[in-house]
Amino acid sequence: MAGIDFGLIVTGQAGQGLQVIAQALAGVFVRSGYHVFVSQDVMSRIRGGHNFTRVRIATKPVGADADRAQMLVALDAKLASLHLSELADDGLVLIDPDDGSRPETGHEIVAVPLRRLAREHGREVMTNSVALGAALALLQHDPEALRRPIQELFAGKGQAVADENLACARAGFDFVCAEGRTCRERIPRIAEDAGRLFLTGAQALGLGAIAAGVRLVAGYPMSPATPIFEFCARNAAEAGIAVELVEDEIAAINMALGAAFAGARAMTCTAGGGFCLMNEGLSLAGMTETPVVIMVGMRPGPATGLATRTAQADLLFCLSAGHGEFPRAVLAPADPEQAFHATIRAFRIAEEFQTPVIVLFDQFMADATRTIGNLQLPIANLQSAERQSLPEGAYRRYEASESGVSPFLRPGTKGQLVYVDSDEHNEEGHITESAEVRVRMVEKRARKAGGIAVMLEPPEVWPGPGRKTMVVGFGSTRGAVLEAVERLRGKGLDVGVLHICDIWPFPIDSVRAALEDSRRVITVENNWSGQVARLLRQEAGITAAGSVRRFDGRQFAVAEVAAGIERLAEGKTG
Incomplete structure (x- = not known):
């Protein structure tokens, strides 16, 4: 069988249940042996408007949306025309003829009375399930494959609701089969359940925190970080963690710092606007040398x-x-697998070097769902940083050391007092204004940066260093960039990729080694100002020849990245 790479778009209004269709179809094809990628585009409203979800089904791993869709499922026929330009020439459009709006297009129209069938076999609110069954029929797949995904999606609403949705899905399936309509590309089962995981980036971040042994998650809701908080809350009892919804972001970071001071692994999660409020707490963590993990989700700013939507403008x-100078680490995972491992690494770095660590992600990475292999727990990374034995004399919380890391004792340790202060302090933790002590303490904290850098994962270089053109990016652009570069190499261009996950302390030596023999360096980033390009110039002394940038709140398309790289690789600037 030839390789399959099938794109599908589901569009409609908020509240029409688009995600049920997308997630159920994804569940069917993940369990049928395929790699699946799902992304969503939603307006900031609860009902109405124009939302859509893209589903990509392929026989090889995929990390970005398909260039063209072969099927468009429109729960609101009026919205179908907005996506016709994304359909392949042989694509088809599934609509309800009773919607009163038929798109003017040369594409094949499949008219299914979605609402009528929903009323006959369940309730009108189940129109989406009728469309789900109809779509599966067009793909010539076994309708029984829908049973498990629907049971899972409606598990919280009772068996009767699940059965009604199954009946509606079967009605849509049978209607299309009776009409003899099919999609031009059949997607059969190719393997039994391959055991792959199907996760969003947010779920992987939460799972990584749980695997790392987090004991407190404190937060205030702000997209795109809220799904992380929700995931931890749903699994709090089983994982043995406390999840606290607090009054604001200032309370969230201070609660996390309090837990960490007491010896618990703690984190908070927020977005750029909430992180602004956390900045004083971040500096407090730097001064008191308190280990804390802060997950920061990027969305387009400024203000609300x-x-x-998505962006990479908070790097x-x-x-x-x-305020002030203190060491930190910043990790920016690209996908669920990286997110899981980067989160574990973040906790280890925070604890071992008693410093704040930021896990930076964006809305696209957090909300997109994709198949990945089974996650292997790096047991060495889960071990606690060594706790110090009881000192013979008085405990010195900020005792000077070659590494900059001081002994750590939990407050309440028998026979010892733990002094911590936000003012500058001496080795015992007492406030001081001594110039000499101030210099020693600043230098002590700064020495941690070298040790932190050693624990970071090096950048990914593909297919190897020194290509004629090297493309540099970070975070969620990885999937689109890798696929774009693979296409360009297929056209004979000598181009490679340098993708950075662990971005601070900046991996100067690794970046220079990968780029020094290249004629042209290009960055790909979801911001207006070219922040990766600026960082390359500032830290490594490398000037990018150009950047492929997007800052409209949407993720990159593979074809868009490929065209931008090819134009810049040929020396064109227009």
Whole structure:
């Protein structure tokens, strides 16, 4: 069988149940042996408007949306025309003819009375399940494959509701089969359940925190970080963690710092606007040398910006946030697998070096769902940093050391007092204004940066260093960039990729080694100012020849990235 790479778009209004269709179809094809990628585009509203979800089904791993869709499922026929340009020439459009709006297009129209069938076999609110069954029939797949995904999606609403939705899905399936309509590409089962995981980035971040042994998650809701908080809350009892919804972001970071001071692994999660409020707490963590993990989700700003869209404009902010100078690590995972491992690494770094660690992600990475292999727990990374034995004399919380890391005792340790202060302090933790002590303490804290850098994962270089053109990115652009570069190499261009996950302390030596023999360096980033390009120039002394940038709140398309790289690789600037 030839390789399959099938794109599908589901569009409709908020509240029409688009995600049921997308997630159920994904569940069917993940269990049928395929790799699946799902992304969503939603407006910041609860009902109405124009939302859509893209589903990509392929026989090889995929990390970005399909260039063209072969099927468009429109729960609101009026919205179908907005996506016709994304359909392949042989694509088809599934609509309800009773909607009163038929798109003017040369594409094949499949008319299914979605609402009528929903009323006959369940309730009108189950129109989406009728469309789900109809779509599966067009793909010529076994309708029984829907049973498990629907049972899982409606598990919280009772068996009767699940059965009604199954009946509606079967009605849609049978209607299309009776009409003899099919999609031009059949997607059969190719393997039994391959055991792959199907996760969002947010779920992987939460799972990584649980695997790392987090004991407190404190937060205030702000997209795109809220799903992490929700995931931890749903699993709190089983994982043995406390999840606290607090009054604001200031309370969230201070609660996390309090738990960490007491010896518990703690984190908070927020978005750029909430992180602004956390900056004083971030500096407090730097001064008191308190280990804390802060997950920061990027969305377009400034201010409220586009609350449900994506961006990569908070990179430089996170590298320099907080007043004063103190060490930190910033990790920016690209996908669920990286998110899981980066989160575990973040906790280890925070605890071992008693410093704040920021896990930076964006809305696209957090909300997109994809198949990944089974996650292997890096047992060595889960071990607690060594706790110090009881000192013979008085405990010195900030005792000077070659590494900059001081002994750690939990407050309440028998026979010892733990002094911590936000003012500058001496080795015992007492406030001081001594110039000499101040210099020693600043230098002590700064020495941690070298040890932190050793624990970071090096950048990914593919297919190897020194290509004629090297493309540099970070975070969620990885999937689109890798696929774009693979296409360009197929056309004979000598191009490679340098993708950075662990971005601070900046991996100067690794970046220079990968780029020094290249003629042209290009960055790909979801911001206006070219923050990765600026960081390359500032830290490694490398000037990018150009950047492929997008800052409209949407993720990159593979074809868009490929065209931008090819134009810049040929020396064109227009």
